Amino acid sequence: xxxxxxxxxxxxxxxxxxxxxxxxxxxxxxxxxxxxxxxxxxxxxxxxxxxxxxxxxxxxxxxxxxxxxxxxxxxxxxxxxxxxxxxxxxxxxxxxxxxxxxxxxxxxxxxxxxxxxxxxxxxxxxxxxxxxxxxxxxxxxxxxxxxxxxxxxxxxxxxxxxxxxxxxxxxxxxxxxxxxxxxxxxxxxxxxxxxxxxxxxxxxxxxxxxxxxxxxxxxxxxxxxxxxxxxxxxxxxxxxxxxxxxxxxxxxxxxxxxxxxxxxxxxxxxxxxxxxxxxxxxxxxxxxxxxxxxxxxxxxxxxxxxxxxxxxxxxxxxxxxxxxxxxxxxxxxxxxxxxxxxxxxxxxxxxxxxxxxxxxxxxxxxxxxxxxxxxxxxxxxxxxxxxx
Amino acid sequence: xxxxxxxxxxxxxxxxxxxxxxxxxxxxxxxxxxxxxxxxxxxxxxxxxxxxxxxxxxxxxxxxxxxxxxxxxxxxxxxxxxxxxxxxxxxxxxxxxxxxxxxxxxxxxxxxxxxxxxxxxxxxxxxxxxxxxxxxxxxxxxxxxxxxxxxxxxxxxxxxxxxxxxxxxxxxxxxxxxxxxxxxxxxxxxxxxxxxxxxxxxxxxxxxxxxxxxxxxxxxxxxxxxxxxxxxxxxxxxxxxxxxxxxxxxxxxxxxxxxxxxxxxxxxxxxxxxxxxxxxxxxxxxxxxxxxxxxxxxxxxxxxxxxxxxxxxxxxxxxxxxxxxxxxxxxxxxxxxxxxxxxxxxxxxxxxxxxxxxxxxxxxxxxxxxxxxxxxxxxxxxxxxxxx
Numbered sequence: 001x002x003x004x005x006x007x008x009x010x011x012x013x014x015x016x017x018x019x020x021x022x023x024x025x026x027x028x029x030x031x032x033x034x035x036x037x038x039x040x041x042x043x044x045x046x047x048x049x050x051x052x053x054x055x056x057x058x059x060x061x062x063x064x065x066x067x068x069x070x071x072x073x074x075x076x077x078x079x080x081x082x083x084x085x086x087x088x089x090x091x092x093x094x095x096x097x098x099x100x101x102x103x104x105x106x107x108x109x110x111x112x113x114x115x116x117x118x119x120x121x122x123x124x125x126x127x128x129x130x131x132x133x134x135x136x137x138x139x140x141x142x143x144x145x146x147x148x149x150x151x152x153x154x155x156x157x158x159x160x161x162x163x164x165x166x167x168x169x170x171x172x173x174x175x176x177x178x179x180x181x182x183x184x185x186x187x188x189x190x191x192x193x194x195x196x197x198x199x200x201x202x203x204x205x206x207x208x209x210x211x212x213x214x215x216x217x218x219x220x221x222x223x224x225x226x227x228x229x230x231x232x233x234x235x236x237x238x239x240x241x242x243x244x245x246x247x248x249x250x251x252x253x254x255x256x257x258x259x260x261x262x263x264x265x266x267x268x269x270x271x272x273x274x275x276x277x278x279x280x281x282x283x284x285x286x287x288x289x290x291x292x293x294x295x296x297x298x299x300x301x302x303x304x305x306x307x308x309x310x311x312x313x314x315x316x317x318x319x320x321x322x323x324x325x326x327x328x329x330x331x332x333x334x335x336x337x338x339x340x341x342x343x344x345x346x347x348x349x350x351x352x353x354x355x356x357x358x359x360x361x362x363x364x365x366x367x368x369x370x371x372x373x374x375x376x377x378x379x380x381x382x383x384x385x386x387x388x
Numbered sequence: 389x390x391x392x393x394x395x396x397x398x399x400x401x402x403x404x405x406x407x408x409x410x411x412x413x414x415x416x417x418x419x420x421x422x423x424x425x426x427x428x429x430x431x432x433x434x435x436x437x438x439x440x441x442x443x444x445x446x447x448x449x450x451x452x453x454x455x456x457x458x459x460x461x462x463x464x465x466x467x468x469x470x471x472x473x474x475x476x477x478x479x480x481x482x483x484x485x486x487x488x489x490x491x492x493x494x495x496x497x498x499x500x501x502x503x504x505x506x507x508x509x510x511x512x513x514x515x516x517x518x519x520x521x522x523x524x525x526x527x528x529x530x531x532x533x534x535x536x537x538x539x540x541x542x543x544x545x546x547x548x549x550x551x552x553x554x555x556x557x558x559x560x561x562x563x564x565x566x567x568x569x570x571x572x573x574x575x576x577x578x579x580x581x582x583x584x585x586x587x588x589x590x591x592x593x594x595x596x597x598x599x600x601x602x603x604x605x606x607x608x609x610x611x612x613x614x615x616x617x618x619x620x621x622x623x624x625x626x627x628x629x630x631x632x633x634x635x636x637x638x639x640x641x642x643x644x645x646x647x648x649x650x651x652x653x654x655x656x657x658x659x660x661x662x663x664x665x666x667x668x669x670x671x672x673x674x675x676x677x678x679x680x681x682x683x684x685x686x687x688x689x690x691x692x693x694x695x696x697x698x699x700x701x702x703x704x705x706x707x708x709x710x711x712x713x714x715x716x717x718x719x720x721x722x723x724x725x726x727x728x729x730x731x732x733x734x735x736x737x738x739x740x741x742x743x744x745x746x747x748x749x750x751x752x753x754x755x756x757x758x759x760x761x762x763x764x765x766x767x768x769x770x771x772x773x774x775x776x
Contacts, residue, residue: 001490020522046635051448059521060439061472064650064767068637074653077633078768079478080470084449090467094482101489102389133447134408245465247434249456262452265462379452380466 004099005230005237006386007106007223008035009348014336015187016116017217021053021062024219025112026069028344032108033070036223037233040070043223044104046078047095049087049111049340055126056114066112082340084130084375085289087111088220089343089382093245095224105229110221111340123215127339130376132250144212146251146377147290148204154258154292158307166206168310169291170197173210173333175319176288180330182360187216187336211291216336220344222351236355241276241368242385244269251377260378263300267372270383271302276368278302281324281385283353283363285346286372288331297372298326301383325363328353343382346371354388392487393618393625394774395494395611396423397736402724403575404504405605409441409450412607413500414457416732420496421458424611425621428458431611432492434466435483437475437499437728443514444502454500470728472518472763473677475499476608477731477770481633483612493617498609499728511603515727518764520638532600534639534765535678536592542646542680546695554594556698557679558585561598561721563707564676568718570748575604575724599679604724608732610739624743629664629756630773632657639765648766651688655760658771659690664756666690669712669773671741671751673734674760676719685760686714689771713751716741731770734759742776 010031012024019027025048033040046067054060060080067078083090088111095109115123128142155165174194180186192210200209230237246265248254254261271277284303288294295309303324304312312318318326329335329349332342350369352358369386398419400412407415413436421428434455442448448468455466471478476499483497503511516530543553562582568574580598588597618625634653636642642649659665672691676682683697691712692700700706706714717723717737720730738757740746757774 022522054442054517057521058517058525060470061518061764061767063471064635064764065520065522065637067635068641068767072635074634074636074649075657076635077481078635079482079633082448082468082470083451093465094467097489097491098485101485101491103485103489129442129446130449132453133445134410134453137446245467246462247452247455247460247464247466248462249453253456261462269463376449376452379449379456 001100002102003227004096004224004240005227006347006351007225007230007234007237008032009222009351011185011220011345011348012218013185014216014218014338020057021050021059021112021114022065022069024217025066025110025221028110028219028221029070029108032221032223038106038223040072042106043072043076043108045076045098045107047091047109048080049091049343050080051082051084051087051113051339052115052126056117083380085287085339085342086373086375086380086382087340087343089371089373090245090380092222092343092347093243093382096240096243099224099226106223106225108221108223110219110344112219113338113340114217115215115339116217120215135250135252144204144207147292148207150258150296151206151292154296157258162206165310167194168295168314169211170194171313172288172291172294173197175313176327176331176333179328179361180334183330183335186330186334187214188334207290213289213332213337216338218336218338218341220341220348222344222347236388238351238354238386238388240384241387242270242274245382248379258296260296260300262378262381263297263374266381266383267301270385274385276385280368281370282366282368283328283350284324284326284370285329285349286326287374288327288333289337301370301372328358328361328363343373346373350386354386389488390490391615392484392612392628393615394735394739395613395618395622395625396420397610397739399573399608399733399736400606401573402604402606402726408445409438409447409500409502410453410457413454413498413609416498416607416609417458417496420609420611426494426611428460430494431460431464431496433464433486433495435479435497436468437479437731438468439470439472439475439501439727440503440514444505471768473675473727473730474761474763474768474770475728475731477759477761478633478768480610480731480735481631481770484628484631487612487614494611494613496609496611498607498732500607501726501728502605503603503727504605508603523638523640532592532595535680536595538646538684539594539680542684545646550594553698555582556683556702557599558582559701560676560679560682561585563701564715564719564721567716567749568722571718571723574718574722575602576722595678601677601720601725604726606724606726606729608729608736610732610735624776626739626742626774626776628772629775630658630662633770636767646684648684648688650766650769651685651762654769654771655689658773662773664773668756669758670754670756671716671738672712672714672758673717673737674714675762676715676721677725689758689760716746716749716751731761734761738774742774
């Protein structure tokens with residue numbers, strides 16, 4: 001198995017776009033290819049994460065159209081993968097395997113999504129199809145509902161009064177908005193306060209509007225290559241040190257909630273493959289689709305003790321100057337969440353951080369980074385470790 | 389790169405089912421696992437091809453639910469791939485890469501689809517989303533329309549009067565129904581005549597009803613393993629000798645129609661990897677979504693001369709006693725077409741044929757088999773060669 005590096009990365013601005021999913025993907029892909037010092041014709045395979053393309057703009061089977069938009073020839077296989085919000089990371093994982101195995105030397109992977117056009121209420125209901133259609137979906141639950149339930153479970157499990165947990169959750173939102181305010185590609189580049197969160201409308205008790213990430217339009221892409229090739233092309237290749245993907249069925253099948261078994265299995269695999277521990281991680285992009293999701297993720301990844309993720313946010317341990325900087329990009333919360341693109345956008349940020357190219361968001365001395373992407377109600381999780 | 393074998397295979401009856409997509413997948417998967425002399429816990433990764441699950445039963449993100457239905461633990465990554473009608477074959481290709489590379493020793497791959505519930509007219513319109521949404525779909529074209537256009541192009545390109553081509557196409561339907569009549573899992577187990585075709589309603593001139601495959605419910609699955617493991621588990625492993633996946637954009641970007649560049653690129657890769665030629669193929673399951681599609685495919689795969697695929701069908705060269713038996717299962721035409729499952733069902737038939745277990749459908753002396761699966765308007769094509 002060969003070592004695999006990330007060469008160039010590319011990303012559109014997240015928010016509301018008038019471009020199609022294919023056009024956004026091409027924009028991000030061309031940036032990734034150009035900054036790899038490559039031409040499109042050097043790409044040997046394409047993996048695209050996309051979730052709601054058929055509902056958003058009547059486009060399924062999107063991968064070959066992304067490939068054709070870049071002018072790639074028929075010999076280049078183009079594959080769509082879908083694992084709900086984790087789709088972009090699943091795309092990168094398949095690309096990683098193709099390069100590591102020697103099937104391909106240079107692969108393009110990423111994701112694209114146009115999630116704003118149908119409006120948040122309809123998108124929320126439509127996206128609820130990522131829950132189990134037989135056991136969950138018919139109850140009418142949506143993802144704000146899933147994470148609201150997890151909030152209550154979390155408060156009970158760790159004996160934290162709900163009012164206290166809500167403050168911790170609000171602090172996660174404040175932190176990620178503060179980070180996002182420094183990110184020119186973020187959807188929301190403005191700081192908020194705890195009061196902003198508490199004064200916002202209730203979505204699914206205890207989650208208020210500012211506890212929730214938005215649906216966004218956007219795309220992100222990365223170029224992966226075998227080690228020997230990477231070193232010749234770019235001055236600072238970022239290596240994939242470990243990667244783990246794991247799965248779980250409906251919530252009722254999952255034991256130990258609010259801990260999420262799929263995340264913990266994925267993280268264990270990634271750390272083991274990399275020979276690293278959570279203490280080695282300097283910077284992390286994790287799946288904060290809701291503020292409670294960041295708290296649960298920071299614990300499941302081993303970055304905080306169980307039951308102490310919110311406290312860590314309150315104490316500033318997960319921001320600049322803390323033990324590990326979580327979501328320097330602003331996370332899904334402030335950067336935005338174009339569903340299928342999110343995993344690739346996380347890698348975009350980690351690569352910029354490890355190369356020291358993150359500008360005002362730079363985490364000093366970042367040499368090991370982690371991405372964590374969660375799809376559905378923790379039914380698909382990918383955890384990846386990157387190093388320079 | 390390790391050699392990869394197919395161990396067990398499984399398939400539901402194709403047609404109209406009251407089961408969910410997940411349940412159908414589990415039925416096919418358990419047959420594949422049992423006939424591999426394995427237990428579900430031996431499976432290390434799962435790949436599921438599925439196309440319209442969100443429209444059919446409100447289920448996206450289906451792969452982890454398929455995995456959980458089999459009782460697999462979180463450590464097993466479950467990945468959905470979607471490449472329109474080629475989805476099942478793309479799933480098998482990803483599984484093949486994972487095993488060949490040594491990431492996994494034993495992988496389950498297949499597809500599932502519940503395409504009858506919405507009815508053919510709506511399914512046809514819905515599935516048209518596999519065309520290019522920017523350049524094709526808005527014209528109102530559906531796949532019967534795409535293949536009707538290809539029929540006219542074909543007649544003009546090779547100077548065949550349309551009436552003659554229609555007879556050749558009808559003969560393809562007659563042949564595949566004759567094959568399907570011997571297949572207890574086929575949706576249509578009845579023979580037809582050329583008159584049946586000519587007396588059926590016009591769908592998209594020149595395609596009549598019996599020139600078109602149905603939408604079906606069904607699932608199929610296969611277990612892949614590394615060579616050393618396979619030989620210990622089953623008496624007759626079937627080896628993947630070569631595999632090629634290729635892609636193309638909208639039809640207007642494709643040169644040389646009615647020849648399909650993605651198929652020819654995929655076939656070239658598969659033959660080259662296997663070190664085989666079309667003359668070596670004894671039995672073939674190819675993508676006869678429409679009768680003209682079989683004619684075009686048989687030529688693109690090198691099994692017939694260009695412009696002579698229909699003539700070959702008329703002369704009986706593509707049935708029992710001919711040079712190569714095409715679609716002994718009945719093909720999509722008679723066996724049925726549960727979109728995401730079709731690629732895996734093709735492998736089911738080829739494996740049974742190469743093992744000499746195809747009963748009344750057995751092709752004598754079959755030692756090399758080929759599967760060909762086409763997605764969209766030839767935007768995703770996978771060609772695979774199998775040998776015993």
